[in-house]
Amino acid sequence: MPDDDERMKYYRSSGWNLNNIATTDGSVLKVIETDINGVNVPWLYLGQLFATFCWHNEDNYLYSVNYSHLGAPKQWYGIPGADAGAYERVLRDVVPERLREEPDLIYHITTMISPSLLKNNDVPVYQLVQRPGEFIVTFPQAYHGGFSHGVRMLAAGDSRARALAILCLRPLTLAPPFFFLPPHSTTAAKR
């Protein structure tokens, strides 16, 4: 069908195709003429219920984009880039012994701190729920983390994107009724 041909042509060249976004017009990463995994080559992620991605910001404080193909929603928490320092101060308070063992812990993406614990310590935390067909864009230096509501598939630079929607992080109105217990966090466990 010509309609399908047109559609495929669009997906192949669209900047919203995650295979293309790093090198689309206006992206600084266009100058990188080689593949760097996860930076200008997209990954496909599969998630199951409560599969967690711990607090982190991007390599080199880059922007990031994530697309949900299908499956259950994904819960996101975000902290504005300008408040990255506030997050790290709380991290130091919550897991000081872990930071002594591994000073570069922030790069390990292995530590989750409850959003409500962060909020109680005056770190602005925002939340949103990503559903299939939706894009999430994270801004430079903005810490983000979250978990999956169930089985889902995300983020590939697959070219079947249909809905194009950028979501803005909205204020956290409901503190989640649960919190994560990092295996090494004593402070969180006490709560």
Add this chain to the structure above:
Amino acid sequence: MNFATSDWLKFARVSNERYRRFARASVFSHDRLVFKLAQLQLEGTHSLSFGLAGCRALYGEVERMYREERKDRAAAKTEGVLQSVKMPPQSAAMDDAALTYDERRRCLICKHACFFSAAVCECNPSAVACLRHRNELCGCDSTKKCLILWWSESEIKQLVNQLARKVAELQQLAEMAAAAKSAEDDEEGELLSVGGGSASGGGATHSGGAAKQEPTKA
């Protein structure tokens, strides 16, 4: 999956400094990226032409690198590093070969990819240090050390100067465009208050022409 617009540049600097503090290797050379982007700004208009704000950010970073190189090279010389080797003219391209090359010249201390220069010592031919960490490379005397220069000071300075001219040019263009715009607005305001039909057409053409003409002159 990542991307970056020109406003990301200020974060690039901050994250690179942090990587160095944690001795964590960046996935690409910050210096190389900034240098390459700066070169591209001088190449005429294309999809990576940044405009005033982006060029200013690039200029700030290239100029900082230049100042640091100059300061550290002079300091090394004062400390007794007498030898330096200038490598043949380099490319700032970010292809596979270049990134592999950068992997081989990471500072032993902070893992920074030594793009402009590095310090080496005769005690260990395979280790290099960035100029910031030249004295932490080993315990040997400065006189046993040598600088490898991939870019000469004048090569870097040339780019800094060219970029400064580009920024000035863009600044002038922006000012002229703003002046033309405000002249046009004033004129429109006047004409509206007078309410002249044919004069309004003539006035608009005239100010439109001025707005178009002035930027091309610069």
